[in-house]
Amino acid sequence: MKTNFARRSVALSSAAGLLLAVVPFAPAEAQWVFVARKAAQRIHHMVEQGQNGQPGYDFATVILEAPADKVFDVALGHARNNRTLRLLMVDPAGMRLQVAEGDRTATLNVVSLGDQTSQLMIAGTAGRGEDPTSSRVVAAVMRVCAEMKKTCSVGR
Numbered sequence: 001m002k003t004n005f006a007r008r009s010v011a012l013s014s015a016a017g018l019l020l021a022v023v024p025f026a027p028a029e030a031q032w033v034f035v036a037r038k039a040a041q042r043i044h045h046m047v048e049q050g051q052n053g054q055p056g057y058d059f060a061t062v063i064l065e066a067p068a069d070k071v072f073d074v075a076l077g078h079a080r081n082n083r084t085l086r087l088l089m090v091d092p093a094g095m096r097l098q099v100a101e102g103d104r105t106a107t108l109n110v111v112s113l114g115d116q117t118s119q120l121m122i123a124g125t126a127g128r129g130e131d132p133t134s135s136r137v138v139a140a141v142m143r144v145c146a147e148m149k150k151t152c153s154v155g156r
Helices: 002-022 025-039 068-081 136-147
Strands: 042-048 057-064 086-091 096-101 104-114 117-125
Touching: 042 136, 057 136, 068 086, 068 096, 068 104, 068 117, 068 136, 104 136, 117 136
Parallel strands: none
Antiparallel strands: 042 057, 057 117, 086 096, 096 104, 104 117
């Protein structure tokens, strides 16, 4: 009889320990999903003005509810089909590419945040004498969003 009681105690203790180990993470994971959904499709944009005749820099990022490899394939397809762009570097394994147009360059990177969530980041230089607030990187992000059938907007 003691052995049957001991087995039940061990099984109950193990189950309780497992439940306690899992329960605290469930609310934290739910909060992460909520935050990610609120941030999804909102483009964050930052511009750094150039000094002393140097070009400025333009950055844009967006979280998309789409697999990273699909987002990268769409972006690479746009780069390859745009005759005004020159592909300088393509790294499919790292999901990075670099393009040039005239004296402008841009680097695109896609990061997987989960099976169905990814982050698209583009950093580029502004052309000499051009206003970097007429953002080509934001326009590029918007093209990828449209191709992925996502409604993206610039965040405030």
